[in-house]
Structures are given as C-alpha cells and as structure tokens.
Amino acid sequence: EAQVTQxxxxxxxxxxxxxxxxxxxxxxxxxxxxxxxxxxxxxxQIYYSMNVEVTDxxxxxxxxxxxxxxxxxxxxxxxxxxxxxxxxxxxxxxxTGPNQPxxxxxxxxxxxx
Amino acid sequence: AQKITQTQPGMFVxxxxxxxxxxxxxxxxxxxxxFWYKQPSSGEMIFLIYQGSYDQQNATEGRYSLNFQKAxxxxxxxxxxxxxxxxxxxxxxxxxxxxxxxxxxxxxTELSVxx
Numbered sequence: 001e002a003q004v005t006q007x008x009x010x011x012x013x014x015x016x017x018x019x020x021x022x023x024x025x026x027x028x029x030x031x032x033x034x035x036x037x038x039x040x041x042x043x044x045q046i047y048y049s050m051n052v053e054v055t056d057x058x059x060x061x062x063x064x065x066x067x068x069x070x071x072x073x074x075x076x077x078x079x080x081x082x083x084x085x086x087x088x089x090x091x092x093x094x095x096t097g098p099n100q101p102x103x104x105x106x107x108x109x110x111x112x113x
Numbered sequence: 114a115q116k117i118t119q120t121q122p123g124m125f126v127x128x129x130x131x132x133x134x135x136x137x138x139x140x141x142x143x144x145x146x147x148f149w150y151k152q153p154s155s156g157e158m159i160f161l162i163y164q165g166s167y168d169q170q171n172a173t174e175g176r177y178s179l180n181f182q183k184a185x186x187x188x189x190x191x192x193x194x195x196x197x198x199x200x201x202x203x204x205x206x207x208x209x210x211x212x213x214x215x216x217x218x219x220x221x222t223e224l225s226v227x228x
Binding site: 031033035042043045048050056058059088090092094096098099100101102103104105106107109 | 142144145146148150156157158159160163165166204208209210213214215216218219220221
C-alpha cells in the first residue's frame with residue numbers, strides 16, 4: 001500500500017530534550033516536506049526537500065533541522081524543543097511539479113512541556 | 114503573493130443533499146495546481162481532488178467535483194449526496210510553479226452533516 005509513515009504519532013516531552021520525528025514514504029517520490037498545523041495559523045511549511053541531499057527552508061524553519069540521506073526518509077529533528085513547538089506535524093511527499101498532489105502522513109502530535 | 118481564502122468557517126448540510134464549499138485564490142504563477150483535502154476529527158489529511166490551472170474540464174472524483182472558474186480565481190468543492198462520514202474540516206490548497214513546491218492552505222471550512 002502506498003503510504004507516508006510518521007513516527008511517533010503522539011509524544012509528550014520536556015523542554016530541551018532532543019527528539020526526532022521520522023517520516024518514510026514508499027512511493028519513490030522525489031519531493032518531501034514537513035508542515036505544522038496550529039489553531040488560527042493553519043498549515044505552514046517548515047522544510048522541504050526536492051531530492052536526496054537537497055533540502056531548503058520553508059516558512060517557519062527556526063528550531064528545526066532535517067536531512068535527506070535516502071530518497072524514502074525525511075526525518076524532522078528538534079535539537080532543543082521549546083513549548084512553542086507544541087503542534088500537530090505532518091510529513092508529505094509527492095512527485096515534483098505544481099500539478100502533483102502531496103500525500104500526507106497521519107500526523108504527529110507533539111506536546112513540549 | 115500566493116493566498117487561499119475560504120470564507121465559510123463552518124457549514125451545515127442535510128444528509129443526502131449536495132453542498133458547495135467556497136475557495137478563492139490569488140497567485141502570479143503561470144502554472145499551478147488546486148487541491149482539496151479532508152481532515153476528519155482523527156487528524157489525518159486526506160487528498161480528495163485536484164485541478165490543474167490549464168485543465169479545460171472541471172475535475173471529478175466520485176461524489177466530489179471541483180467547480181473551477183479561472184477568471185474568477187475560484188475553485189469550489191461540490192460534494193454530492195452528503196453522508197454522515199463527510200463531517201470534517203475541508204482545506205483548499207494551491208501549489209505553484211515558483212514556490213518551492215509547497216502547498217499554500219486556506220483556513221478551512223468545518224462541514225457538519227445532519228441526519
């Protein structure tokens with residue numbers, strides 16, 4: 001089954017404790033992206049990757065890191081999480097191009113105390 | 114700048130009736146795609162339907178159709194024969210040629226289907 005898999009689905013952690021949210025897709029997509037969804041602010045892009053070893057900042061990259069060492073994986077790293085990073089996070093992937101729909105993972109709910 | 118506007122924060126529809134969710138957009142990109150996503154209360158984002166800026170015909174996908182009016186910059190979602198399971202948040206989104214591939218989302222419309 002074609003899918004984007006995020007882990008964990010839920011995480012409660014404390015300020016400053018490094019964490020990684022994994023994302024993997026099995027559709028051989030070149031493009032991958034991370035979004036966060038917050039009430040009143042909607043969905044905003046954090047980072048994206050056009051292909052292996054090619055990553056770039058989205059609209060809200062501060063406090064996050066990403067890497068793309070393999071085509072299928074695009075982990076999101078919070079080196080020193082803070083409470084303002086409490087949010088619902090989505091990983092998405094697609095074929096490159098404006099006419100291609102992005103397919104989303106099921107989301108990761110992060111709470112940082 | 115690219116922008117998506119959904120002016121209906123919430124809507125109600127009777128089961129089995131049709132409903133239209135509004136979406137207008139603004140972009141300077143010559144080529145772009147318009148998408149609708151459904152987000153049920155469980156939180157996942159489900160892709161519903163897509164319309165390309167150069168497509169001559171309106172997209173359809175089962176009970177979903179997209180009423181695309183390029184001159185008016187609108188891309189309304191029509192759901193026919195509403196079902197209780199259609200109750201969810203619906204997002205209109207746009208992806209442009211020159212925007213690094215990101216999706217620009219509207220604020221969403223919460224649809225409630227009444228039995």
